[in-house]
Amino acid sequence: MLKPFYKKGLIEAGCDEAGRGCLSGPVVAASVILPPKIKLKGLNDSKLLSHKKRIELEPIIKERAIEWAVGIVSPEEIDEINILNASFLAMHRAINQLKTKIDLLLIDGNRFNKHESIEHECIVKGDSKFLSIAAASVLAKNYRDRTMVELDERFPAYDWKNNKGYPTIKHRQAILENGITKYHRKSFQLVPVQYEIEF
Numbered sequence: 001m002l003k004p005f006y007k008k009g010l011i012e013a014g015c016d017e018a019g020r021g022c023l024s025g026p027v028v029a030a031s032v033i034l035p036p037k038i039k040l041k042g043l044n045d046s047k048l049l050s051h052k053k054r055i056e057l058e059p060i061i062k063e064r065a066i067e068w069a070v071g072i073v074s075p076e077e078i079d080e081i082n083i084l085n086a087s088f089l090a091m092h093r094a095i096n097q098l099k100t101k102i103d104l105l106l107i108d109g110n111r112f113n114k115h116e117s118i119e120h121e122c123i124v125k126g127d128s129k130f131l132s133i134a135a136a137s138v139l140a141k142n143y144r145d146r147t148m149v150e151l152d153e154r155f156p157a158y159d160w161k162n163n164k165g166y167p168t169i170k171h172r173q174a175i176l177e178n179g180i181t182k183y184h185r186k187s188f189q190l191v192p193v194q195y196e197i198e199f
Contacts, residue, residue, distance in 0.1 A: 012105070026144065028073075028147070031068065044134055061139060071089075
């Protein structure tokens with residue numbers, strides 16, 4: 001069962017990102033502040049939920065949250081500052097949109113670039129331990145998935161509506177056949193290195 005808070009009596013914002021391992025598209029983060037006694041049936045790490053369940057949960061999270069926000073970092077920025085820093089920047093952009101005074105940030109993962117004015121706790125697999133992080137993971141993933149489906153309408157060869165920018169065989173084959181778009185991350189290994197053929 002996911003926990004409603006890390007430390008009783010504090011206003012906490014859960015933070016998570018989506019799209020870190022993709023070859024294309026932005027990295028998206030969300031930050032969510034939930035009431036301390038909230039119960040959200042079926043909420044879990046977004047990776048463990050079906051697409052249908054994530055879509056069902058999104059309006060419930062948005063309605064019942066004290067506040068929520070989404071932060072986005074473009075492929076160009078990812079190439080410039082690297083994907084780890086881009087993930088942190090996306091979280092900062094989400095956090096900075098929140099108007100509620102936050103006492104503590106709950107960050108999914110084991111690293112974070114400290115926010116200028118808010119303390120934080122890094123929690124490995126936090127999206128399967130704390131409700132606010134799980135809620136953030138759902139909002140970030142849903143937002144990013146919608147972005148990739150919209151981009152797929154302009155660039156259907158890359159099958160983004162299905163792979164969401166992740167390195168599938170079809171996605172990499174499309175890169176080999178069609179080249180890259182401005183939405184691809186040029187600092188990533190977009191196609192595998194040639195393997196040595198054994199005779």
